[in-house]
Amino acid sequence: MLFTGRITADAEVRTVKGDRTVTSFTVAVNKRFKNKAGEKQEKVSFIRCAYWINSGLAEYLTKGTIVEINGWMEAEAWKGNDGELHANLTCSVDNVKLFGGNNAKPAETEKNAKAKTKEKAKPAAVAAGGEDDDDLPF
Numbered sequence: 001m002l003f004t005g006r007i008t009a010d011a012e013v014r015t016v017k018g019d020r021t022v023t024s025f026t027v028a029v030n031k032r033f034k035n036k037a038g039e040k041q042e043k044v045s046f047i048r049c050a051y052w053i054n055s056g057l058a059e060y061l062t063k064g065t066i067v068e069i070n071g072w073m074e075a076e077a078w079k080g081n082d083g084e085l086h087a088n089l090t091c092s093v094d095n096v097k098l099f100g101g102n103n104a105k106p107a108e109t110e111k112n113a114k115a116k117t118k119e120k121a122k123p124a125a126v127a128a129g130g131e132d133d134d135d136l137p138f
Contacts (some may be wrong), residue, residue, distance in 0.1 A: 001091065004068045004099075005029035008046065011061035023051040023058045027069060039050075051093040066099035 011025035031043045048067060051057065057111070071093040080086050 001073060002070050003029050007061055007063055007065045007067060009063050011058040013055045013058045021055040023055050025049050025061050048090045048092050049093050057063060057096060060098055068097040069093055070095040
């Protein structure tokens with residue numbers, strides 16, 4: 001299954017069965033269509049995801065980030081303490097592709113801003129790969 005959407009809340013990492021880690025997050029997928037009357041409609045599906053491969057990716061899976069998920073759906077059923085049957089459908093993620101969103105980290109933003117400021121301060125020839133006056137022998 002392949003789908004693209006936005007993460008609804010920051011991912012959570014937890015340890016299960018003593019030594020395995022799982023990164024859990026939810027992706028909102030929008031579907032736009034026209035109804036029989038020709039009016040534009042929109043439907044949102046919320047897909048729970050479990051990523052077992054790389055818990056280090058969790059810091060990038062933040063609210064608002066656009067992601068493309070490739071994985072397979074896994075159904076789980078259990079009987080609750082109240083005796084009722086419950087069911088859950090989760091996407092077991094094989095691959096995640098990050099497209100960006102509202103997840104710019106202050107440190108990264110500051111670093112990029114400093115790099116851009118330095119580049120703007122250099123003459124056009126230097127910014128384009130020409131020589132810098134500091135490197136000349138005279």
